[in-house]
Amino acid sequence: MVIKLWYVFKLVWIERMAYRVNFLLEILSGIVSSLIIVFLWLAIFRSSSRSIIGGYSIEEMVTYLIGAGLINTFILTTAENPETSQSIREGTLSNLLIKPISPYVIWFARDLGTKVFLFFVGLIGYSVVIFFFSKYLLFPSNSINLVMFLISISLAGLLQFLIFEALSLLAFWVENTYGIRFTMRVIMEVVGGAIIPLSFFPFTIQNIFLMFPFHFFIYLPMKVYLGKIPLDQVFLEFLKEGGWIVAFALINVAIWRKGIRQYVAMGD
Amino acid sequence: MKVLKRYIRLFGFLIRISLMRQMDYRLNFIFMITGKIIRIGLLFLFFQAIFLNVSRIGQWSYNQVLLLFATFHLVDFIISITFQRNLAFHLPQRIQSGELDTRMILPVNLLFIASFEDIDLIDFFSFLPTVGFLGYVLYHLDFAFTWTQFLFYILLIANALVFLFAVVLIVATISFWTIQSYGLARIFDNLLRIGRYPLDIFEGVLRAMFIYILPLSLVAQIPAQALLNSLSPRFLVFSFTAANFFLILALKFWKLGLKNYSSAST
Numbered sequence: 001m002v003i004k005l006w007y008v009f010k011l012v013w014i015e016r017m018a019y020r021v022n023f024l025l026e027i028l029s030g031i032v033s034s035l036i037i038v039f040l041w042l043a044i045f046r047s048s049s050r051s052i053i054g055g056y057s058i059e060e061m062v063t064y065l066i067g068a069g070l071i072n073t074f075i076l077t078t079a080e081n082p083e084t085s086q087s088i089r090e091g092t093l094s095n096l097l098i099k100p101i102s103p104y105v106i107w108f109a110r111d112l113g114t115k116v117f118l119f120f121v122g123l124i125g126y127s128v129v130i131f132f133f134s135k136y137l138l139f140p141s142n143s144i145n146l147v148m149f150l151i152s153i154s155l156a157g158l159l160q161f162l163i164f165e166a167l168s169l170l171a172f173w174v175e176n177t178y179g180i181r182f183t184m185r186v187i188m189e190v191v192g193g194a195i196i197p198l199s200f201f202p203f204t205i206q207n208i209f210l211m212f213p214f215h216f217f218i219y220l221p222m223k224v225y226l227g228k229i230p231l232d233q234v235f236l237e238f239l240k241e242g243g244w245i246v247a248f249a250l251i252n253v254a255i256w257r258k259g260i261r262q263y264v265a266m267g268d
Numbered sequence: 269m270k271v272l273k274r275y276i277r278l279f280g281f282l283i284r285i286s287l288m289r290q291m292d293y294r295l296n297f298i299f300m301i302t303g304k305i306i307r308i309g310l311l312f313l314f315f316q317a318i319f320l321n322v323s324r325i326g327q328w329s330y331n332q333v334l335l336l337f338a339t340f341h342l343v344d345f346i347i348s349i350t351f352q353r354n355l356a357f358h359l360p361q362r363i364q365s366g367e368l369d370t371r372m373i374l375p376v377n378l379l380f381i382a383s384f385e386d387i388d389l390i391d392f393f394s395f396l397p398t399v400g401f402l403g404y405v406l407y408h409l410d411f412a413f414t415w416t417q418f419l420f421y422i423l424l425i426a427n428a429l430v431f432l433f434a435v436v437l438i439v440a441t442i443s444f445w446t447i448q449s450y451g452l453a454r455i456f457d458n459l460l461r462i463g464r465y466p467l468d469i470f471e472g473v474l475r476a477m478f479i480y481i482l483p484l485s486l487v488a489q490i491p492a493q494a495l496l497n498s499l500s501p502r503f504l505v506f507s508f509t510a511a512n513f514f515l516i517l518a519l520k521f522w523k524l525g526l527k528n529y530s531s532a533s534t
Contacts, residue, residue, distance in 0.1 A: 025451025033458040036465070040325070043469035048322045179299025186303045190310040200317040 004101050005109045012113035027073060027118075027125045034069030035129065037195050038062055054200045060226055061197075062136035066129060067225055068194045068218045071153060073122030074115040075160050075217055076194070079185050081114070083107065084168035085177045091265035104256060111161045141227050148234055152221040155241050159216055160188075162248035169252065172259030187212065193219030213244045278376065279384060286387040297390060304394035308341060308401070311464075326468020331409040332496060333466065338402040340464045340488035343428050345395035347436070351383040355436045356453035358386060360443035363529065379522060383433075413495050420504070424491035427511045431486045432460075434514035437522055444525035463487035483510050 016023055045051075045058045056064065084107050087093040096103035130137060140146040167184060171177050189195065192214035198206055209215060220237055223229045229237070290297055315337060319330045328336065359382050362368040371381050405411075413421075439456050463484045467475060478484045490507050493499040 022451040025455060029451070029455040029458045032455055033461060036458075036462055039469045039474075040465050043326055044318065044322055047324050047326050047468075050322075054321045174295055176293040176296040179293075179296035179303065183299050183303030183306060186307040186310070190314060196314055196317055200321060201313065202317070202320065205313060205317075 005105075008106055008109035009113040009116075012110050013117055016114070016117055024121075024125075026077065027121055030069065030073050030077070030122075031125055031129060034065060034072065037069075038065050038129075038133065041065060054197065055228075056197060059136045059138050060228075062133055063138045063226065064197060064222045065195075066126065066133065066137070067222050069129075070119075070122050070126050071156070071218050071221060072189075072194055073125070074118035075156065075192075076185065076189065077118055078111055078114050079160060079164050079181070079188065081111065081164070082168075082178070082181075083110065084165060085171040085181075088169070088171040088259075088263065089175065093263065094265040104252075107165065108161065111165075112157070115157050115161075138226065140225055144231070145224060145227050148231070149221055149225040151238070152216075152224050152234075155238065155245065156217045156221060159213060159241060159245050159248065162245060162252055163213065166248060166251050166255060169255045169259055172255070172263060188214045188217065191215065192217040193222070197222070213241070213248075216241045216244070275376075275380065278380075279387075282384055283387045283389070287389050289386075290389050300390045301393045304391065305397050308394070308398060311337070312401075326466050328466040328468065331405070331411070332492070334405050334409065335411065335495065336466060336488050336492045337464060338398065338405045339425070339492050341398045342395075342402055343425060343432070343463075343487055344460070345391055345398055346429060347432050349388045349391045349395060351433055352436055353388060354383050354385055355440040356457070357450060358382075359440045360450055360453070363443050368529065378526070379437075383437075411495065413497065417495050417497055420499075421491050421495040424486075424494050424504075424507060427507055428487045428491060431483070431511040431514055434511070434518035435482075437518040438514075441518070441521050441525040444528045460484065460487070463489065483507075486511060 041061050042058070045053065045061070051057060053061070087096065087103075093103060096106060099106070140149060164181060164184070167181050168177055170180065174180070191198075191209045191212050194217075198209055198215060198219050201209065216237070220229075220241075224234055312334075315330075315333055318325070319333070323329070325333060359368075362371070362382075368382075371385075372378055374381060435456070436453075439453050442452060443450075459482075462478060467478055467485050467489055470478060486507055490499060490503060494504070
């Protein structure tokens with residue numbers, strides 16, 4: 001099994017490298033948009049006389065935003081992935097079904113492979129940004145925070161896959177799932193805390209946002225990284241996130257079982 | 269005059285065909301519109317959240333930033349309904365696949381069909397709430413402006429469209445040589461979003477660049493400033509000149525690109 005997964009992994013990397021120019025440009029465009037937000041916040045701090053805004057110092061804010069951008073390179077980009085929907089709609093799922101490994105496992109491995117790949121390439125891309133803003137950047141105050149941060153982004157990656165996979169699997173019934181996934185992505189970006197820490201929002205709105213599972217993607221990891229959340233609370237958050245993961249895993253299984261029964265592939 | 273009429277009728281046809289095609293997936297259509305409206309709503313909340321904590325971004329107050337934001341999205345929606353996707357994404361694809369050939373033999377101007385073939389009605393329906401939002405900003409946020417200022421505002425928005433058409437065309441035309449300019453178009457897409465914020469956010473070289481070299485200030489900031497009566501005549505002249513300069517450059521570049529086009533067919 002592990003060897004099979006390894007091959008899927010390798011394949012993803014080879015594919016990604018084949019279209020490296022476009023793919024690098026894609027990462028670059030992500031960097032551009034996160035830089036714009038960083039400049040915006042630098043200006044906000046400049047024009048305000050306060051050194052702490054909304055509980056964040058300028059260093060914390062810049063670190064938050066660059067970290068958010070980096071997490072976004074592998075979460076937002078893979079959320080766009082149309083593979084599952086496409087193979088159901090176009091019938092290429094049939095090819096996967098006859099393989100000695102479940103299509104679901106293949107999709108999962110491909111998603112994981114892409115995320116790891118994007119994370120490293122993103123890291124390379126962001127090193128330029130990190131260099132430029134190095135005087136603002138903060139490191140976790142202790143190694144526990146760093147470990148918790150890494151666990152947090154791993155869980156985030158898993159949860160993000162499960163949520164978007166559930167939507168993609170709707171392709172068994174709906175002809176085009178792009179719209180649903182697009183809407184979810186739009187919500188995910190702001191509600192997840194990619195452009196602003198959620199604590200900036202008015203209390204009511206914050207509470208609404210926290211009802212979505214998206215704050216686990218960026219807001220929580222960055223709070224953990226910056227040490228803005230006590231350790232015992234981190235465990236509680238992880239527990240909640242685990243609940244979401246289990247729930248979505250079950251939803252995925254249910255949809256997959258129901259969907260595959262009525263899957264029809266048209267031949268030429 | 270007759271030619272103009274013909275093109276207007278043709279434009280009408282293109283809208284109808286696009287509507288038919290996009291309504292094919294009705295549920296998707298509705299979700300896309302919802303998603304785009306939610307995005308504007310969330311961005312609005314984003315600005316509110318900022319201004320809960322500070323009173324200004326650079327020289328810009330809350331009301332002024334909202335005006336800038338609404339203006340930017342008005343312009344952004346107009347270009348995405350019309351030429352943006354056609355030029356930035358479809359044209360490079362058609363150059364790559366050689367499909368451009370079938371457009372070349374049509375008895376219409378190639379640039380016209382390349383720019384307006386797919387009219388994005390999803391964006392049109394999400395555009396309407398943006399216009400409503402702009403109306404709200406203008407009415408309720410006590411901006412005092414004269415009709416002359418308003419006229420300049422409209423003219424400068426038109427000018428912004430000319431400028432963006434030119435820049436998008438330049439980026440798209442690059443694909444005559446590179447075959448692929450999709451990634452570049454995407455970067456420009458992101459770069460364009462700078463126009464949503466006051467350019468005060470930049471300092472030094474970057475600021476000068478976005479005012480003079482790649483004047484993204486033309487997109488929303490300058491129209492908004494004209495309405496707020498804080499635009500100097502010097503910048504007014506500069507805006508119209510710059511947009512025209514980019515347009516002439518883009519058209520020259522387009523012609524050069526076409527000369528270089530070698531149909532890639534199977």
